[in-house]
Amino acid sequence: MTTETNESMPINIGISADDRKKIAHGLSGLLADSYTLYLMTHNFHWNVTGPQFNGLHQMFMTQYTEQWNALDMIAERIRALGHPAPGTYKAFIQLASIAEVEGVPKSNDMVRHLVTAHEAAARTARKMFPLVDAADDQPTADLLTQRIEVHEKTAWMLRSLLE
Template sequence: MANKNQNERAAIDIGLSEDDRLKISQGLSGLLADSYTLYLMTHNFHWNVKGPMFNTLHVMFMQQYTEQWGALDLIAERIRALGHPAPGTYKEFVQLATIREVEGVPKALEMVRYLVDAQEAAARTARGLFPLVDAANDQPTADLLTQRLEVHEKTAWMLRSLLEE
């Protein structure tokens, strides 16, 4: 009997149905994919930016990818807490992400434009999960989404400000 119990997955009873936990985990997997793609894009631009705004953008991009790196763990751990595996391969991220990779090395202000678009895409992905999360009464996920929205919207605004005359 002990062996049987060891091989069975422990039942999860946190007040959310299996169906809700699955759907929320799937949505969060899309957010994780967008977040990882955004992280990688920002880190890439940090490494490769050049021009008159080099120092400003290099430092700004580092702050942004560092914050984004921490968010990846929070999102993945929420998926795990809901009882599902978090995606963790480039193949999965490419399939799930709404943000597309940038080819080559754009000029500095093009990098900023790409990042504005990517930050806004991540915000849309997070915001799109609220109806499901609200209907399931999943406050921890709602809190995570609210925090991510605040960061993505503020970062998009700050980056967009660099594009204004």
């Protein structure tokens, strides 16, 4: 993650190598959180039971599909900044701020875990703004804004199920 991918042709996009490295590292944390959230949501989709089964099963499928598509956008931004994207469980565990859930929780606990995880992903994205703004990196800022919006809206919708 710390080595640029093409040293024979330096990247000259108006963002310093040091800033690109720091931004790529931050995005790697977001990618790890996003992958962990994707896997959690897919697991819950497979294992949800109870009176809310159909609604949650469908909702979780919509959510994990959105997460899956986001993974590519985040990884490709890391690559565009000249760094390899992490792609192993070992790397994701080291980088993620979201903990894995043990066992199969009850449906309301699944919803609570997902609210917490979406909020964590939003915090991971939000904490990158000072660096991204200082580096004048609008594409990453746009990506972060999109991800925060999705995570905050999804957390709100999930939280509404618990009222």
